[in-house]
Amino acid sequence: MVGAASALYAARAGLDVVLVDRGPVAGGTTGAGEGNVLVSDKEPGPELELALLSGRLWADVAAEPGVAKAIEYEVKGGVVVASGAAGLSALEGLAGRQRTAGVETVPVGPDELHDVEPHLAKGLAGGVLYPQDAQVMPTLAAAHLVRLARGAGTTLRTGRPVTEVLRTTDGAVRGVRTPQGDIHAPAVVNAAGTWGGELAALAGTSLPVLPRRGFVLVTEPLPPRTVRHKVYAADYVADVASDSAALQTSPVVEGTAAGPVLIGASRERVGFDRSFSLPVARALAAGATRLFPFLSKVRAMRGYLGFRPYMPDHLPAIGPDARVPGLFHACGHEGAGIGLATGTGHLIAQALTEKTPDLDLTLFRPDRFSEEGV
């Protein structure tokens, strides 16, 4: 997703772009996650600023002919609910801080919750509605951004693993090597997601990207608007921000354009272990049925898993790598790489064309970890 967006904005900025992937389009984490474009789950700070920028840019892309429908773009809004008084006051505190940072928030009282989301469980303490939260279908979004990028002159090369980053004698990047031949370019953008650390190593540098596994359950199709918003419990924000490697499974429930409901967002750091875990699926199902009791009769058709590109400080690496001239990074977006892709692509294009970026990239600097290490 991030590579697709970077290619699109770079090509539209007038650069000659070659988009290289070892697999098909969206064959990485993008094809194995969900497509929430969220502001609600972020504390004020650089990530929220990037989310707000990205949200605006998603709206712009979706306004292009045919795009909104093709990528299933929908500004459906998010609803965060709290089960008890303590949770509610924490949630209201967060919403207050977010409001100051420019996020629209609408408090929802306990008796209004069912007007907003009719099938929610009874007895919840209250919640907050975030009208700006949106959704896309990630694989379609990546594929159509690639299509637009190709329209702007990008060359797509799928099925080509990068085996080496070519460099001049003084260390500057001059292209990449693939088994099908070298591709020469004065700048290389590392948008390899969870494998961004490996790519950085090929360029002779380092980036601490780790996999954080996530499971999603998919139900049988339900009538439209059975679940209207993206709905999750207030403890989700704490899970997202957690540094723990252990399993976290606060449920996130959302309907999709095609009918099935997605129940998402387990988080655990277990390397690239692909085996299906019943305890995780059980926890997701239990959480979802607590939020929406009617779901207990609804069938899970399938489930899937993906590996989020996790960074130790939960911030992506965006911008030039001071250690390797010509190398740029755009990876490490963890559980928000779909939502944050447009902003990232836009900022990368600005960095590539030496424009002043719309956001200060200091906190996203790719080399921030190596300095700490010394």
Place this chain on the structure above:
Amino acid sequence: MNERPHLAVVGAGPAGLAAALAAAGRGVRVTLIDSAAEAGGQFYRQTAAALGARRPQALHHQWRTWERLRDGLAVHIEAGRITHLTDHHVWFVERHDAPRGADGADGPGRVADGAGGFTAHALLGPEQEQPVAVRADAVLLATGGYEKVLPFPGWTLPGVVTAGGAQAMLKGGLVLPGRTAVVAGTGPLLMPVAAGLAAAGAKVAALVESADPRAFVRHARTLAAQPATSAAKLAEGAQYAAELARHRVRTLVHHTVVAAHGSGRLEAVTVAALDGDGRIRPGTERRIPCDSLAVGHGMLPHTDLAQALGCRLDGLNVAVDDEQRTDVPGVWAAGETTGIGGAVLSMAEGRIAGLSIAARLDSRTPDVRSYQAAAKARTGLREFFAALEAVYAPPAHWTEQITDDTVVCRCEEVPASAIREAVDELGAGDVRTVKLLTRAGMGWCQGRMCGPAVAGLAGCAPEPSRRPFARPVPLGVLARAGETDDQGNVTAY
């Protein structure tokens, strides 16, 4: 702790039955779990149907084999050694990490390598809402296979059924005499289906087989290298051929169905001859009026439960060693889930698995001599079916027949044009990406039906798709799966 070791067998077809009998006969407590109402699997369904015909000798032999299995099962059930759960749909087999004895110690028969046993999670049919959990020390997956059907224009018309579906209709007495049927596709199953339909009184207008007779010649050496196996199998084939001749069924080899026609339901099919490259030979198209068409392009193994357990696959089949063990400790697999090869091969594999399980649960190495005959049959039949698989192939260029408006994924109603667009314009190169871009394979059958067709259209090799649940499972059941019995949510045997 002197409880006998417990084996759960999923699938009561020839493989599962043979294994259950072998293990139960050697002191293992067996729970045999199957989604059907009766034991026997595909084999019994087809034997019963074909026997409705004339009881030719080869089929009679199969019938006796079936009777032996059935009677053996009844004896073990009576003696309490086997519990047979019918109408139980297993949606997941869970492997427990830690030893699960209350004292933490391995009891007798615990699989020695640290596995804490298994729970097979099932739903009680036909509603598939009520959960049942079966605990066991070892698991045998004998889930068989399912039919492969490739699309062609008109294949969604009412009246077009799968070859196996036609068998089921026969068994249910749904085939009306006087109806006109065409049987088409490729593979050794088409002959018994055509013979069964003819015997039940349908007029079989043609048996359309796309295999090239010259391929038989090319593989004659392999077929001849297994004289015993081949002779028995060829005799079976000859019986069916004689049966077909008696009913004056025309067999068109190296032919294919180009399209099915009808307004509202099937009225006719167009068939055509194939050229040396596997393309339609122009000018050979002809129309055959019919009101039912049974199509099949072979079988594919059911591997969902094995994959969710983390078992390694070999191509599309569950990979097993000489003892039918998968690479996951405590999990065995036998029958068509490990490769398509007919009922006799399934029984041989089942027997070997059952003997291996009985020995291994008793911390012994199985005595190879105890299953020498079964192992010999297994070798011969595997080679024989490998040769058959090379012979029976859909036309090399079958995808060219698929018009853009042909629906490929029936559950989600995805036409061929959408799949072609995903590949040509959106950068998909594999089944999974096509699925995500077009929804082909996301519906009720989870791509079991359209998987091979999507792979063909995308120009890539068919790949086993990961389906964590072998059956759709209510979230309420999933949320409580594995809770202990005292909470009353699940029943454990």
